[in-house]
Amino acid sequence: MSKQVVLAGFHAVNSRVRTKPETVRIVYVDAARRDKRMHECRQKIEQAGVKVVQADAKRLDGMAPDIPHQGIVALAESVDVSMTFDELMDSITPETFLLILDGVTDPRNFGACLRTADAAGVQAVVVPKDRSASYSPAAAKAAAGAMETVPVVTVTNLAGAIVELRDAGVFVVGTAGEATKSIYDFDQKRAFAWVLGAEGEGLRQLTRRRCDDLAKIPMQGSVESLNVSVAAGICLFETARQRRS
Numbered sequence: 001m002s003k004q005v006v007l008a009g010f011h012a013v014n015s016r017v018r019t020k021p022e023t024v025r026i027v028y029v030d031a032a033r034r035d036k037r038m039h040e041c042r043q044k045i046e047q048a049g050v051k052v053v054q055a056d057a058k059r060l061d062g063m064a065p066d067i068p069h070q071g072i073v074a075l076a077e078s079v080d081v082s083m084t085f086d087e088l089m090d091s092i093t094p095e096t097f098l099l100i101l102d103g104v105t106d107p108r109n110f111g112a113c114l115r116t117a118d119a120a121g122v123q124a125v126v127v128p129k130d131r132s133a134s135y136s137p138a139a140a141k142a143a144a145g146a147m148e149t150v151p152v153v154t155v156t157n158l159a160g161a162i163v164e165l166r167d168a169g170v171f172v173v174g175t176a177g178e179a180t181k182s183i184y185d186f187d188q189k190r191a192f193a194w195v196l197g198a199e200g201e202g203l204r205q206l207t208r209r210r211c212d213d214l215a216k217i218p219m220q221g222s223v224e225s226l227n228v229s230v231a232a233g234i235c236l237f238e239t240a241r242q243r244r245s
Contacts, residue, residue, distance in 0.1 A: 103204065110133035134154075
């Protein structure tokens with residue numbers, strides 16, 4: 001029997017119903033919400049053949065604790081898009097485009113990074129086994145469906161994985177505020193990977209040393225750093241821009 005997961009919030013639920021309605025077992029909606037957004041959402045879910053059941057806010061809170069579920073929670077089968085590191089290595093081409101996350105443990109940031117990676121056309125996201133968020137309702141909500149489209153490759157030794165990717169022809173650039181080069185200074189039309197660390201801590205020293213080079217996002221205001229998902233968006237879409245040119 002497939003593992004059951006909880007999807008909370010309009011984006012997460014609607015994305016699954018739109019792409020894989022057969023995997024959604026049941027959707028619970030807040031009986032007190034009778035606004036246009038909920039009405040239209042219910043119509044789409046029911047048209048997809050998915051059962052909708054009314055529930056009170058207390059029950060929804062219990063199903064998705066500490067998550068702003070917006071009055072809608074679904075129980076669905078887990079959709080596995082994971083990829084092994086060996087499979088990733090076998091699939092490397094000159095067009096390979098990867099995101100590597102070092103120490104991003106906040107599930108909302110993790111989910112938002114996956115959402116951005118999906119939008120930018122990233123082939124896979126590589127994360128360490130011990131210093132990374134994984135699937136959770138909070139991550140799924142932030143990912144808005146991207147957890148079911150972007151393969152997540154979990155590795156035991158992130159620094160070692162970076163070396164293997166480099167040996168396979170992937171140019172790996174880590175982000176660091178003190179770097180002398182800008183994210184715009186690199187040719188990103190080849191096999192390319194960005195490495196980002198958690199806000200505050202940044203990349204671990206060993207991770208930095210294993211990268212081909214380091215780059216910074218030019219900052220013109222007074223803030224010293226960006227949320228990792230925002231930084232990921234800036235870096236990934238620079239790669240996407242170059243590849244469209």
